[in-house]
Amino acid sequence: MSENFSKLGLSAKVVQAVNAAGYTEPTEIQEQAIPHVLQKSDVIGIAQTGTGKTASFVLPMLTLLEKGRARARMPRTLILEPTRELAAQVHENFEKYGINHKLNVALLIGGVSFGDQNKILDKGADVLIATPGRLLDHFERGKLLMNGVEILVIDEADRMLDMGFIPDIERICSLLPPRRQTLFFSATMSNEISKLTSRFLKNPQKVETAKKNLTAQTIEQRLLKAGSKPAEKRSILRDQINSEADLNNAIIFCNRKRDVATLLRSMTRHKFNAGALHGDMDQKSRMDTLAKFKNGDLKILIASDVAARGLDIPNVSHVFNYDIPIHAEDYVHRIGRTGRAGRSGKAFSLVTPADTKYLEAIETLIVKKIEWANNKEKNIAETSDNIPKAKQAKKPTPKHNNQKNEASDHKKHEASNKPKHKKAAVINNNAASKSSPFGNFGPTPAFLLQSAAKPVKIEK
Numbered sequence: 001m002s003e004n005f006s007k008l009g010l011s012a013k014v015v016q017a018v019n020a021a022g023y024t025e026p027t028e029i030q031e032q033a034i035p036h037v038l039q040k041s042d043v044i045g046i047a048q049t050g051t052g053k054t055a056s057f058v059l060p061m062l063t064l065l066e067k068g069r070a071r072a073r074m075p076r077t078l079i080l081e082p083t084r085e086l087a088a089q090v091h092e093n094f095e096k097y098g099i100n101h102k103l104n105v106a107l108l109i110g111g112v113s114f115g116d117q118n119k120i121l122d123k124g125a126d127v128l129i130a131t132p133g134r135l136l137d138h139f140e141r142g143k144l145l146m147n148g149v150e151i152l153v154i155d156e157a158d159r160m161l162d163m164g165f166i167p168d169i170e171r172i173c174s175l176l177p178p179r180r181q182t183l184f185f186s187a188t189m190s191n192e193i194s195k196l197t198s199r200f201l202k203n204p205q206k207v208e209t210a211k212k213n214l215t216a217q218t219i220e221q222r223l224l225k226a227g228s229k230p231a232e233k234r235s236i237l238r239d240q241i242n243s244e245a246d247l248n249n250a251i252i253f254c255n256r257k258r259d260v261a262t263l264l265r266s267m268t269r270h271k272f273n274a275g276a277l278h279g280d281m282d283q284k285s286r287m288d289t290l291a292k293f294k295n296g297d298l299k300i301l302i303a304s305d306v307a308a309r310g311l312d313i314p315n316v317s318h319v320f321n322y323d324i325p326i327h328a329e330d331y332v333h334r335i336g337r338t339g340r341a342g343r344s345g346k347a348f349s350l351v352t353p354a355d356t357k358y359l360e361a362i363e364t365l366i367v368k369k370i371e372w373a374n375n376k377e378k379n380i381a382e383t384s385d386n387i388p389k390a391k392q393a394k395k396p397t398p399k400h401n402n403q404k405n406e407a408s409d410h411k412k413h414e415a416s417n418k419p420k421h422k423k424a425a426v427i428n429n430n431a432a433s434k435s436s437p438f439g440n441f442g443p444t445p446a447f448l449l450q451s452a453a454k455p456v457k458i459e460k
């Protein structure tokens with residue numbers, strides 16, 4: 001049991017905390033990466049979503065931090081994350097695994113006041129967990145000296161090296177001492193981004209527990225054929241949600257923030273217990289919504305790609321791609337919000353005729369054909385939708401321009417999608433769905449609805 005972790009070279013304090021967390025043995029990435037981190041090597045760690053990459057760097061960092069102490073404004077270690085929510089989650093991980101350590105851990109994220117963050121920096125931080133923009137803000141205000149950083153972790157490394165973030169990452173790295181340990185972790189790594197890593201790492205140990213870019217085996221993936229009309233897509237989505245007898249809760253991803261808002265309005269009108277998460281919301285609403293989804297007050301989270309990376313909400317049973325992601329890697333991360341830590345999960349993606357080339361890119365990336373859940377016999381290209389050819393052939397927009405705390409917002413692909421009001425229908429809130437996971441469409445299970453009291457009239 002605990003010797004499984006101490007064998008890796010972790011300190012007694014860390015092993016005790018890991019036992020308290022209820023872990024009986026290290027995951028594969030932990031087993032392979034932790035000894036290299038403890039030996040102070042640079043590491044590139046690639047492992048599927050939900051396989052414990054966070055502890056792969058947090059546990060050995062805690063062990064290494066037991067020697068030495070922090071000085072005012074000179075953090076000893078730095079962890080960079082692409083979103084505020086993910087940074088906050090890694091902060092929680094430090095609290096969980098560092099329960100036996102008296103370390104000063106600072107969370108530097110945008111959208112919240114500088115005051116409290118400054119206080120921790122002044123005391124001297126052993127660990128800084130930051131989004132790049134806010135970190136640089138603190139630096140420019142003279143609150144931070146980065147030349148004492150011994151370990152740099154770049155989580156979601158491929159995302160952090162893509163166009164939106166790379167200038168900040170380069171700047172931050174130029175402020176760090178060249179003699180430092182650098183650790184990269186991700187579930188995906190394209191060949192182009194892989195080439196960039198040599199600029200930041202020295203003789204890295206490459207630890208890859210499965211072929212990169214693969215989706216977790218614990219996720220059952222299905223495609224749903226859809227027309228491109230938003231009302232039709234929403235109806236297919238609702239039908240599928242209602243037909244999923246084992247649906248506990250779900251994250252629904254849209255490509256555009258605007259569509260997140262539209263879909264939320266529609267789902268709310270249909271009495272689903274739903275909330276939204278995207279980068280244009282204020283930070284308090286983002287945190288509140290996420291907290292409600294985590295504690296079960298909210299059953300359906302409609303999100304942009306800001307929620308695609310890293311978020312660890314253990315009991316998410318389903319992920320829906322309302323839109324097929326334009327960048328294939330995003331698919332791996334989005335569906336990776338379910339099927340975590342060995343649990344099973346289901347991921348459904350709505351595919352319109354115009355999505356064919358994006359779907360092909362995804363299937364090439366994950367080296368897998370995804371099965372159709374509906375209308376299998378029909379070829380996607382044969383649908384009655386009249387998508388203009390020019391539109392179908394449109395090239396993907398460049399990724400993540402100008403984006404720091406928000407994932408990409410592919411404005412060029414926005415389509416007009418005003419909800420259409422058609423005939424009214426009645427659903428019965430009280431009846432539990434008995435239909436099979438991939439079969440008939442049943443009524444909406446009561447717990448997914450805002451109020452389970454009475455049958456409600458809804459507009460389609």
Ligand code: ADP
Nearest residue numbers: 023025026027049050051052053054055312341
């Ligand atoms: P990743 O970064 O690889 O996507 P996370 O680090 O977020 O995955 O971990 C996913 C989940 O696995 C977390 O809920 C975490 O508590 C759990 N976990 C991590 N390590 C172990 C372990 N050794 N045994 C059991 N569960 C673990």
Ligand code: MG
Nearest residue numbers: 053054155310
């Ligand atoms: Mg992670």
